[in-house]
Amino acid sequence: MIKEKVRVKTLKINDMDVTAKSNATILEVANEQGITIPSLCYLEGLSCVGACRLCLVEVKGSSKLVPACTSKIKDGMEVMTNSPRIQKHRKMILSMIFAERTHTCSVCVSNGHCELQNQAIEQGLEHSEVAYIHQKFDIDASHPSYMYDPNRCILCTRCVRVCDEVEGAHALDIFGRGIESKIIHDMDEPWIDSQSCTSCGKCVQVCPTGALFEKGVSATEMTKKKEIVIKLIQTRKER
């Protein structure tokens, strides 16, 4: 087991001297300092999985790129969050996310409020650098209040984690592997038949794209309230 004493470490992020709690991650420290590191699978309060790879940063002296969300800070470490090399990698990774499934922004409920779309703007990505794959999945409209369109899913697994770690239901998980991976309810049943789903809707609110949304909304109308979930986790921790 790792036993960590909480003390302080000093490091540099983008040439700025920074001091932070020794068990903090690079992403947490950067956020505290107002340095934005892009991410899609990270959500404050949930466990970190390092899956989307957008938060990759360079650490001086190492040829490897490390995900800021899972990497603990080290004394004297020098982190670059936005080098040309990082930008190049980020653009291609972001392209891959857009190309994998079918993100048709113009007709999407989340158009204008989508974290994936926002990443494209922030990274200056105006077209996908890689060919579209359009991996196809069936839509699940069985739930009375919510819809699930896996064609807009980026497999960030925020929904899986919030359901498991916050709601405690673990109604969601991943099925299949590789390009065929899919988020499922229980044993890949229609949402309405899920025995463990409590219909709390946290998965919908933390979903960064239009993959999970409320029924009855039309294009551009779905605004997510992930802040409520973040606040909920914080409040619970403080108790």
Place this chain on the structure above:
Amino acid sequence: MKKVRVATIWLDGCSGCHMSFLDMDERLLEIAQKIDLVYSPYVDQKEIPEDIDLFIVEGALSTDHDLEIIKIIRKNSKKILALGDCAVTGNISAMKNLFGTEAVLKKGYFDLVDLNATGHYPSKMIPKLLDKVIPLNEAIKVDFFVPGCPTPADAIYEVIQGILEERPVNISTLTRFGK
């Protein structure tokens, strides 16, 4: 001053981006001072001319004819601008890819029609659908990408001005996917 030779074409899209182009309103007059529109749905010209400085393409590539045309366009043009989400990403045109050509034809020519006397899909005199609708850059090299659905007139204006003045334009500040 020699005018810049510009062409536009409407491939697999809704023509919304061409409408949006017209929405530049009085700014069209300003642009018209600097360009010659040599080929476009706006003008009556049957053949794609040579020596085009800037070719603005709306729409995705859906048919074998689209593929043929885009190759001629590439050959005849110095710069190509992909205008709108269909040309840049495939957009709505590419939603067909989830179901396949066969399913789309069946839906269009059998399931949803009252009468199909021949019992066939139309196959003569019309181009053949590709298996997969693709954005322009999956077939040719594209020089400028200007997303949007449709791309706002202001963005089109800024981008064309930038190209004419040969200065870089930050496209992400003007438009985005789905704008």
Place this chain on the structure above:
Amino acid sequence: MILSLEELQGVGDKRIKSEKDCNKELRICVGSSCSSLGSSTLEKELAKKVKEKGLDKKCKVKGVGCNGLCSAAIMVSHYDKEEQKETLYGGIESGQSDELVALIEESSALAEKKLDMSAPFFTQQLKIVLENAGVVDPNDIEDYIAHGGYHSLFKVLDEMSPIEVIEEIKISGLKGRGGGGYPTGLKWETVLKVDSDQKYIVCNGDEGDPGAFMDRAVMEADPHKIVEGMAIAGYACGASVGYIYVRAEYPIAVEKLNRAIKQARSNNILGTRIANSSFNFDIEVRLGGGAFVCGEATALVASIEGNRGNPRQKPPHLSDYGLWKQPTVLNNVETFANIAPIIKNGGEWYKNIGTHNSSGTKVFALTGHIKNTGLIEVPMGISLRKLIYEIGGGTTNGKPLKAIQTGGPSGGCIPEHLLDTAIDYDSLKAIGSIMGSGGIIVMDEASNMVEVARFFMDFSKSESCGKCVPCRVGTTELTMLLDKFIAKEATVSDFELLKEMCEVVQNASLCGLGQTAPNPVMSTIKYFEDEYLQGIKND
């Protein structure tokens, strides 16, 4: 119950004595390759006939593990104890039990099937890991003990402290044989130093590279050796529980391992207070569902825990945070098989085999367009040319060799002109490939290298767990791009994209699977760029 080194020796001696008058052995290979041709039936039939003819006092019929030359399956070895002479017969058919019976009386029988034991395939090998393969009956713990088995474990428990064991392994210079090449002694030391009530020893038997079957052969031929190696590791690191993770596609290996563990338990070689010491250790076999990614350390651990076999970001490393969050040593089958010989002969002995930076031997599985398909063990530092042309006998039909592929989907292609490269961790890395776990695929001139790269990329694509974007999407994109080259419809910019994407997948993927998936493409671009350029259409 075997409670001391003396008792252990007694068991071995007793066995040798009981077989004193039986001075011949017919050893039938019952490994996967030979048994797929019916060798298990042959063994049973032969044993029955030998007994019927009253020859069983004179000759023992024994099912053994892989003899190496799988292209000559079924292999039978005739061993004469008095003369200490082994004669190998290859290409025996499952119905030839009568001919084999005749062999006991008349050594000239089956002369046409006799293999030339002076061929380099036999003379150039050095067997440490495979020393018992083809010799010892894997179902029989006493046979293993009679061949010196478990002596190292008892020696360690009797005479050595954990630190001394680790020191010996460090001196030997043994590096992880799963492909990573991390120094084993150092790994053990890290775990020994971590303070924890519970630690684990895990053996990685999830061999999954296409064309690799080294670990399968070791597990099938000499399961006790793995048990012994793991127990020694347990003692050295302070762990009391071990797991062997084997893919379910290796049913024979699973059966042999489970039997070996059972036999070891009933002799108190596994269990509590082993050899009257305070050391407790037990092992369980866990089956993998056949996902390649479960060979990755963190995914393997997740799978043993009963979770989805997804890798996670390192650090923390397994030595801090492994199985059930406890410090864990994870080594490959072949690494564990090296432990007992090192303890028996000393670290210095092992260090003097092979090269300075890569000591010892390495087991390779030779496949593809090569004459002597099979399993070999050679000292590190031997040249690839010697391996292919002398031991391997050259290409099938004598066609010119184009390239060899080492390290499976994580490795690279090595062109003919680099065959003089020595086999060691650093040299192979320097030319863009890796040692890997030991699969060597030989390709003759007819092979299309873009198609080879595509084969491996498609493999990585179907084995990607799907957790991180660069691997999940990147391997799919790369497969699609390679298809364009194969169809000769690629463009110049596709070639640029291919190279860029390889770099991104390599740098940005979460685990080793994605990080190494572009290697087959990158190495074929490096050495066979022409073939990619031929895939670019001109328009």
